Amino acid sequence: MAAATRVLSEIGLLIYPDAQLAAVHGLTDLFRIAGMMVAGGGAPEPPEVRVSHWQVGEDGEPACVYDSHPGPEHRLSHVIVPPSLVVPGEIRAVDASARWLAGLHAGGATLCSVCAGAFVLGRTGLLEGRRATTHWYFAAELAARFPDVRVDADRMVIDEGDIITAGGILAWTDLGLTLVERLLGPSAMLETTRFLLIDPPGREQKPFGRFVPRLDHGDGAILKVQHWLHGTHARDHALAGLAERAGLEERTFLRRFKKATGLRPTEYAQAVRVAKAREELELTRRPIDQIAWDVGYGDPSAFRKLFARLTGLGPAEYRRRFFVG
Known part of the structure; x- marks a missing residue:
């Protein structure tokens, strides 16, 4: 007989125009695998993470378009803004998403971003005075667009407690594992890395970065x-x-x-x-x-x-x- 499970928390993934769906589905799978690792440990009531996908509809309000545990009322503890498939200047229609994110943060949710998702998160105003990271290639643009943000492009993940930002376009694995460790514990995180054959979080962007000189300054x-x-x-x-x-x-x-x-x-x-x-x-x-x-x-x-x-x-x-x- 299968062990009973309990939903520990709910992670929402925001699907905005041109969002990288590979990250959305990859994170969904990662959290499911982490739950399988915990369930395989033999606990009488292993915890699970509920995952839902949210997309802004024609009425301008985000609505749930996927739910791993349909039925109960949604109570998002974490929300992730995934990478974008376009450069930050071409990211579209994020005002409604930014308002939704700010409202969830005010209600106690932890906000997270990956790569250019930091530009969506930046529109909430909640990064002001905070440390944040994004892809090294976009770091100067993030700093210019949001001058009150303390951008650190050397870090792959910056955890500010209620706001977590991750760097490169594939850093969703680092963010996902960071949340697995936070919600399900270090053992579950390490078992997940072993199963997926990936490194635990803690990498830096420095070795991957390239010097991109600013040549369009007009001087x-x-x-x-x-x-x-x-x-x-x-x-x-x-x-x-x-x-x-x-x-x-x-x-x-x-x-x-x-x-x-x-x-x-x-x-x-x-x-x-x-x-x-x-x-x-x-x-x-x-x-x-x-x-x-x-x-x-x-x-x-x-x-x-x-x-x-x-x-x-x-x-x-x-x-x-x-x-x-």
Whole structure:
């Protein structure tokens, strides 16, 4: 005879225009599998997580379009905004969703987002003053659109208690496992990772990120210097020379460079050099010390420390994970 079960909490998944349905269905399956892992443990009344899907209808109100446990009244404890299949600027019709999310949060629900879903969550105003993450490629846009949000694109998951954000487009696995651990316990989370052959949450985005320079800022003098730095792999980035190339006084150049690029010249040069080193590590078997020298670092130890700080991995570990040559 099957053991009786009890519904522990309900997780709602928001389906908005162009939402990634793979994440919606993947999370639904993940929570079901987690429940199976708990049920297989032999508890007399194993807990289950109820999962429902919500979609804004023609009346502008979200309605339930799928329910794993139909019948009882809905009491959403968590709501997840999945990734988008379009870039953030093309995400459509989210005002009604944002109002719905804000109302649920006021009633005690924990709000969650994955990847560009953070832009939908941002429309609620609830991220202001909070730490949040999104896909590294969209991080600058999230910070620009919601300047009061403390964006940290290095983190795969940021758990603020009542608001949880996850980074990359496949980070729904990290978010899902985070919720499994929260609701069903660490044992259920680990059993789920073993069954699905995936890593437990705790990864970083740093190793996967790429330096995406800001080139559309409209400052021609700074853009000229940026083009020169990329063309020379930033081998020479002395402040005096860069300011002269821009035709600006040094203090003015520093101020305008930081405003245009978001980085100081030294930080920008480091990012350019490390980007070149990453390419060499991915595509060649050249010695790490030689790569360090070629990208402008005479001290291999200093290069290794900088590389680890910017990517989250040492050069040797980075090559082991990403070599494709």
